[in-house]
Amino acid sequence: xxxxxxxxxxxxxxxxxxxxxxxxxxxxxxxxxxxxxxxxxxxxxxxxxxxxxxxxxxxxxxxxxxxxxxxxxxxxxxxxxxxxxxxxxxxxxxxxxxxxxxxxxxxxxxxxxxxxxxxxxxxxxxxxxxxxxxxxxxxxxxxxxxxxxxxxxxxxxxxxxxxxxxxxxxxxxxxxxxxxxxxxxxxxxxxxxxxxxxxxxxxxxxxxxxxxxxxxxxxxxxxxxxxxxxxxxxxxxxxxxxxxxxxxxxxxxxxxxxxxxxxxxxxxxxxxxxxxxxxxxxxxxxxxxxxxxxxxxxxxxxxxxxxxxxxxxxxxxxxxxxxxxxxxx
Amino acid sequence: xxxxxxxxxxxxxxxxxxxxxxxxxxxxxxxxxxxxxxxxxxxxxxxxxxxxxxxxxxxxxxxxxxxxxxxxxxxxxxxxxxxxxxxxxxxxxxxxxxxxxxxxxxxxxxxxxxxxxxxxxxxxxxxxxxxxxxxxxxxxxxxxxxxxxxxxxxxxxxxxxxxxxxxxxxxxxxxxxxxxxxxxxxxxxxxxxxxxxxxxxxxxxxxxxxxxxxxxxxxxxxxxxxxxxxxxxxxxxxxxxxxxxxxxxxxxxxxxxxxxxxxxxxxxxxxxxxxxxxxxxxxxxxxxxxxxxxxxxxxxxxxxxxxxxxxxxxxxxxxxxxxxxxxxx
DNA sequence: ACAGCACTTGACAGCGCTGTCGGAGCCGAT
DNA sequence: ATCGGCTCCGACAGCGCTGTCAAGTGCTGT
Numbered sequence: 001x002x003x004x005x006x007x008x009x010x011x012x013x014x015x016x017x018x019x020x021x022x023x024x025x026x027x028x029x030x031x032x033x034x035x036x037x038x039x040x041x042x043x044x045x046x047x048x049x050x051x052x053x054x055x056x057x058x059x060x061x062x063x064x065x066x067x068x069x070x071x072x073x074x075x076x077x078x079x080x081x082x083x084x085x086x087x088x089x090x091x092x093x094x095x096x097x098x099x100x101x102x103x104x105x106x107x108x109x110x111x112x113x114x115x116x117x118x119x120x121x122x123x124x125x126x127x128x129x130x131x132x133x134x135x136x137x138x139x140x141x142x143x144x145x146x147x148x149x150x151x152x153x154x155x156x157x158x159x160x161x162x163x164x165x166x167x168x169x170x171x172x173x174x175x176x177x178x179x180x181x182x183x184x185x186x187x188x189x190x191x192x193x194x195x196x197x198x199x200x201x202x203x204x205x206x207x208x209x210x211x212x213x214x215x216x217x218x219x220x221x222x223x224x225x226x227x228x229x230x231x232x233x234x235x236x237x238x239x240x241x242x243x244x245x246x247x248x249x250x251x252x253x254x255x256x257x258x259x260x261x262x263x264x265x266x267x268x269x270x271x272x273x274x275x276x277x278x279x280x281x282x283x284x285x286x287x288x289x290x291x292x293x294x295x296x297x298x299x300x301x302x303x304x305x306x307x308x309x310x311x312x313x314x315x316x317x318x319x320x321x322x323x324x325x326x327x328x329x
Numbered sequence: 330x331x332x333x334x335x336x337x338x339x340x341x342x343x344x345x346x347x348x349x350x351x352x353x354x355x356x357x358x359x360x361x362x363x364x365x366x367x368x369x370x371x372x373x374x375x376x377x378x379x380x381x382x383x384x385x386x387x388x389x390x391x392x393x394x395x396x397x398x399x400x401x402x403x404x405x406x407x408x409x410x411x412x413x414x415x416x417x418x419x420x421x422x423x424x425x426x427x428x429x430x431x432x433x434x435x436x437x438x439x440x441x442x443x444x445x446x447x448x449x450x451x452x453x454x455x456x457x458x459x460x461x462x463x464x465x466x467x468x469x470x471x472x473x474x475x476x477x478x479x480x481x482x483x484x485x486x487x488x489x490x491x492x493x494x495x496x497x498x499x500x501x502x503x504x505x506x507x508x509x510x511x512x513x514x515x516x517x518x519x520x521x522x523x524x525x526x527x528x529x530x531x532x533x534x535x536x537x538x539x540x541x542x543x544x545x546x547x548x549x550x551x552x553x554x555x556x557x558x559x560x561x562x563x564x565x566x567x568x569x570x571x572x573x574x575x576x577x578x579x580x581x582x583x584x585x586x587x588x589x590x591x592x593x594x595x596x597x598x599x600x601x602x603x604x605x606x607x608x609x610x611x612x613x614x615x616x617x618x619x620x621x622x623x624x625x626x627x628x629x630x631x632x633x634x635x636x637x638x639x640x641x642x643x644x645x646x647x648x649x650x651x652x653x654x655x656x657x658x
Numbered sequence: 659a660c661a662g663c664a665c666t667t668g669a670c671a672g673c674g675c676t677g678t679c680g681g682a683g684c685c686g687a688t
Numbered sequence: 689a690t691c692g693g694c695t696c697c698g699a700c701a702g703c704g705c706t707g708t709c710a711a712g713t714g715c716t717g718t
Contacts, residue, residue, distance in 0.1 A: 051444040052381040053704035056673045071406035096425040115380040251607030278580030279608040382674035
């Protein structure tokens with residue numbers, strides 16, 4: 001029992017293959033009765049067009065590839081929801097791949113999509129370097145989510161990480177904290193901007209910034225948190241570069257008997273589902289991930305459509321969500 | 330700047346296209362010098378074989394499709410890690426799709442993979458009905474993870490949910506609890522077995538089982554938790570069908586001022602990263618997800634290879650991980 | 659009865675690759 | 689000199705579909 005082809009459908013419907021092709025492509029120059037016959041014949045046979053063949057012949061696949069930096073970070077699935085919704089509406093199918101937090105695998109994932117012939121690639125939280133991205137964009141339409149790029153060929157969709165970093169820091173300053181430490185996200189997307197926002201806000205208020213280098217993972221947060229908690233005089237507040245790391249920090253603090261927010265406040269970033277969990281209740285900076293996903297698809301499809309040459313850089317405003325981990329001193 | 334084809338590589342290398350094809354397919358009847366020349370020419374041109382064309386011609390794609398039921402549940406990314414590792418080792422590429430918790434979308438995801446021409450499909454936490462799965466398996470090799478099926482055409486990889494349900498329940502009984510309620514996972518994969526394990530264990534100890542119907546989501550757990558917490562006499566312990574829902578339950582209990590584990594104990598299932606978070610520290614039943622992912626790939630590749638006709642059903646033993654949400658009364 | 663229109667056909671070239679063959683060229687071994 | 693054994697070539701027939709075109713077909717209206 002091999003898969004039916006167009007030929008089979010045409011025979012079953014008693015019509016020509018050309019007509020079946022037209023119906024499958026949704027042409028309007030087919031009579032309703034013929035369309036009906038083709039469609040029922042196709043349904044009876046369980047016919048589905050072979051995408052590989054279709055793509056080979058038509059140079060388009062109606063498919064976009066979504067590369068997520070890390071499936072374990074709830075941030076990404078939430079972006080994926082938005083992407084899926086928008087893409088589906090536009091008649092595109094979405095294929096997902098994970099970079100498994102490794103630059104090399106991320107690259108592989110993208111190459112794989114290109115080999116497959118997707119019409120465009122969406123990178124969420126890309127680790128790939130800016131110049132590599134530029135090269136990539138010469139081969140296929142690319143939109144990057146959550147990474148700031150001054151590119152003319154790569155579109156981007158971001159939240160304003162600089163403002164977000166500021167927002168978090170100023171929130172802590174307003175609460176009366178002074179010795180505020182930032183645990184950053186290393187090479188992670190948006191990390192440097194958040195760090196800059198933090199530093200700027202600190203200096204604006206005559207405070208000395210201190211940054212501890214880490215990563216966008218729970219594990220890294222845990223380690224950084226331990227270092228801080230182990231100090232003779234721990235900071236009054238910590239702004240952690242993302243929620244996942246913040247959860248690690250919270251764990252480390254608890255291990256050391258430090259109470260949050262009584263002994264010190266903690267603010268995260270992303271406002272992922274983790275932050276909202278009752279037992280965590282992390283004050284965090286929200287970026288509308290679902291919307292970012294949708295926006296990214298729109299931008300990508302514009303470029304695929306070919307209507308645009310220059311790059312578009314969307315920046316959405318982040319907002320503070322107060323929860324139980326931050327309080328006045 | 331269009332993509333280079335084999336023809337281009339052949340010309341650049343000064344060799345025939347047939348030879349280039351042989352090199353790309355890793356044939357051993359090519360001299361080392363020729364192979365070298367082809368490879369460097371390919372590298373210089375940035376040539377990569379077109380997968381659509383390759384697949385069309387060869388009837389195989391060296392690609393497997395992985396459909397995850399819900400990206401938001403940390404259980405699935407952890408399975409994905411195992412799948413990716415094993416598949417990569419075997420020279421297969423993995424494409425991911427999410428069912429977004431909806432049966433219809435899950436179906437769509439699978440169809441999409443088939444249209445693309447993947448060599449096999451892996452379903453993690455499938456919602457699709459057993460008979461549909463059977464039909465599916467007639468079209469493409471299928472392995473299901475986390476769902477028990479008495480099928481001769483679909484392979485499965487599971488943990489022993491019945492034993493797991495028992496394990497969780499007996500743990501609570503050993504702690505001296507009697508009024509133990511189970512919040513189940515509705516139609517979710519493995520849910521009915523966990524429920525059975527719970528009921529059997531209760532009856533074995535002369536206790537009356539009570540099941541509250543829910544889902545494998547935090548939201549559903551929250552609602553179910555509220556119902557229980559609102560009772561004049563809440564239960565002494567709750568066994569929740571998965572960690573995600575358990576987190577919801579914990580939130581509901583806390584909202585009602587019930588202390589865990591002082592007032593009542595809670596046990597989850599899956600031992601996901603959520604359970605390990607310090608502030609949650611949920612006692613849970615572990616299933617070795619990474620390993621399940623690997624196993625699923627092996628089984629799938631066996632079937633793809635065609636060496637097997639009958640179905641294989643792997644069942645791995647779950648284990649109890651004690652944490653802070655369960656204690657003696 | 660005939661033009662005009664809407665639909666349908668069949669044919670063909672082509673997408674980039676696989677897979678298979680007969681045969682050519684070259685080498686060392688006999 | 690001869691015979692295999694290697695490599696390599698060129699050609700061909702697909703894979704299932706798209707896209708285009710000239711050439712119908714049947715039906716409508718006048």
